[in-house]
Amino acid sequence: MTMPRELIVEADGGSRGNPGPAGYGAVVLDPATGATLAERAEFIGVATNNVAEYKGLVAGLRAALDLFPDAAVHVRMDSKLVVEQMSGRWKIKHPDMKPLAAEAGRIFPPGRVRYEWIPRERNKHADRLANEAMDAGRRGEQWSPAASSAVFDRPAADLTADLAAARKAAGDATAGAARARAALSGATAATSTTAGRPSAAPADDGLFTPDEALAAQARASLAAAATVDRTTATGDFEAEAAHPETPAGAPAAEASGARGWAGPDMGAPATFVLLRHGETALTPEKRFSGSGGADPELSPAGLRQAEAAAAALAARGTIQEIVSSPLTRCLQTAQAVATRLGLEVRVDNGLRETDFGAWEGLTFAEVRERYPDDLDAWLASSKAEPTGGGESFATVARRVAAARDRLTAAHAGRTVLLVTHVTPVKTLIRLALGAPPESLFRMELSAASFSAVAYYADGNASVRLLNDTSHLR
Numbered sequence: 001m002t003m004p005r006e007l008i009v010e011a012d013g014g015s016r017g018n019p020g021p022a023g024y025g026a027v028v029l030d031p032a033t034g035a036t037l038a039e040r041a042e043f044i045g046v047a048t049n050n051v052a053e054y055k056g057l058v059a060g061l062r063a064a065l066d067l068f069p070d071a072a073v074h075v076r077m078d079s080k081l082v083v084e085q086m087s088g089r090w091k092i093k094h095p096d097m098k099p100l101a102a103e104a105g106r107i108f109p110p111g112r113v114r115y116e117w118i119p120r121e122r123n124k125h126a127d128r129l130a131n132e133a134m135d136a137g138r139r140g141e142q143w144s145p146a147a148s149s150a151v152f153d154r155p156a157a158d159l160t161a162d163l164a165a166a167r168k169a170a171g172d173a174t175a176g177a178a179r180a181r182a183a184l185s186g187a188t189a190a191t192s193t194t195a196g197r198p199s200a201a202p203a204d205d206g207l208f209t210p211d212e213a214l215a216a217q218a219r220a221s222l223a224a225a226a227t228v229d230r231t232t233a234t235g236d237f238e239a240e241a242a243h244p245e246t247p248a249g250a251p252a253a254e255a256s257g258a259r260g261w262a263g264p265d266m267g268a269p270a271t272f273v274l275l276r277h278g279e280t281a282l283t284p285e286k287r288f289s290g291s292g293g294a295d296p297e298l299s300p301a302g303l304r305q306a307e308a309a310a311a312a313l314a315a316r317g318t319i320q321e322i323v324s325s326p327l328t329r330c331l332q333t334a335q336a337v338a339t340r341l342g343l344e345v346r347v348d349n350g351l352r353e354t355d356f357g358a359w360e361g362l363t364f365a366e367v368r369e370r371y372p373d374d375l376d377a378w379l380a381s382s383k384a385e386p387t388g389g390g391e392s393f394a395t396v397a398r399r400v401a402a403a404r405d406r407l408t409a410a411h412a413g414r415t416v417l418l419v420t421h422v423t424p425v426k427t428l429i430r431l432a433l434g435a436p437p438e439s440l441f442r443m444e445l446s447a448a449s450f451s452a453v454a455y456y457a458d459g460n461a462s463v464r465l466l467n468d469t470s471h472l473r
Contacts, residue, residue: 006031007071009060010118012078012126013052014134018314018340021137022047025129026060028067031074038063039145041129043137049314050342053079054100056130057086061107073113078120078127080317081341087115090320094342120315268413269454269462272404273319274425275309275337275417277329278302279447286363290353290421291327292390293360298332305448305472306336312450312471313417314340321411324419325351333448334419350403353421357390382437393423393437400427408455425451432461448472
């Protein structure tokens with residue numbers, strides 16, 4: 001039986017405004033030589049990034065079909081959303097993308113197309129075609145192959161080397177992890193190479209270092225499920241939720257039998273990407289703004305921050321669900337992301353900010369002047385409430401821990417964006433680390449910043465990121 005010819009399709013799409021003027025690019029390559037077999041690009045008018053990416057996929061598949069109708073196609077894209085949805089691992093909810101995904105799925109018979117996510121720097125050909133199409137649209141023209149500069153000065157065999165390097169890197173990461181586990185446990189490397197965290201997709205939310213992402217991909221590719229030694233210090237969040245006042249190093253840290261390097265591997269974690277809302281008019285004035293006073297909207301600066309955060313998450317393409325605090329500033333921030341990703345926003349009341357009672361709308365100096373004794377008590381104990389019957393930090397910790405438990409149970413193995421406030425984010429970080437309550441006053445958390453925590457089914461947690469504002473610069 002003759003094996004079908006294999007083709008590589010690389011596709012991309014973009015929108016300048018999301019939605020805004022949009023275009024796509026796609027290239028068909030020969031995997032044996034790296035030679036370009038066909039190029040497609042088009043300005044499509046006003047559309048979202050995701051729609052443009054899907055249209056690029058459709059165009060690339062149709063170009064491959066025109067060349068070799070019986071081919072097996074390897075699609076490579078830097079859109080995690082498209083790759084995961086077309087691979088059947090993520091649901092397609094947005095009405096604009098459902099027909100495009102269905103169209104892409106009908107071009108070749110089932111089983112003849114496989115999908116791979118690649119970093120943006122390895123998708124430059126399709127990316128340049130998409131930008132050429134958008135540039136042409138800005139001039140009131142359509143893209144022309146004759147005007148394209150998307151052919152790179154590189155050896156024709158570069159694609160082959162790229163694919164081989166990717167396979168080698170995954171193998172090296174697996175071997176390196178095996179050696180590390182063997183050295184730590186005293187086991188042989190041959191035994192350690194069977195360890196892994198089987199999953200339908202790597203447990204990488206795109207917010208971690210390339211080494212961590214590569215290690216996650218290597219783990220996902222291993223077929224055998226066995227014990228894994230995690231290389232991050234973790235906290236027992238179940239014990240911490242029951243005893244929010246437990247200081248670091250107290251017996252709560254001993255409650256879990258699976259901590260530190262040891263413990264059973266319980267599959268891919270639920271990863272929460274924590275996004276603090278953008279600025280309101282109260283933010284730069286450093287006024288108490290919780291859930292007990294006014295419900296301010298995002299300021300113009302806050303709206304720009306929300307869009308910047310949305311663009312960063314769209315580029316990473318790893319968010320599968322969005323859950324928000326019910327307060328307006330969070331809902332506006334969450335909706336900016338949802339529009340980019342084609343997802344819905346769910347609300348969880350447990351993610352709302354602290355009720356600061358009579359301090360709502362005041363600066364710290366004004367509270368110090370009006371309620372000095374209450375402020376001193378609040379700073380000294382997490383059980384103390386703000387003046388006027390607001391919430392203590394201990395009360396907020398119990399509320400946030402309950403929301404965390406609900407969401408981790410509902411989203412095991414998935415990457416979820418939680419759009420919330422200063423205190424809930426700091427509380428989630430504190431509980432994950434097993435840090436004492438006073439650590440809340442020792443964390444910086446900027447408006448529209450990203451943090452991230454991964455939660456494993458055995459009760460362990462791993463803080464992956466804190467107060468990342470690189471997307472705002």
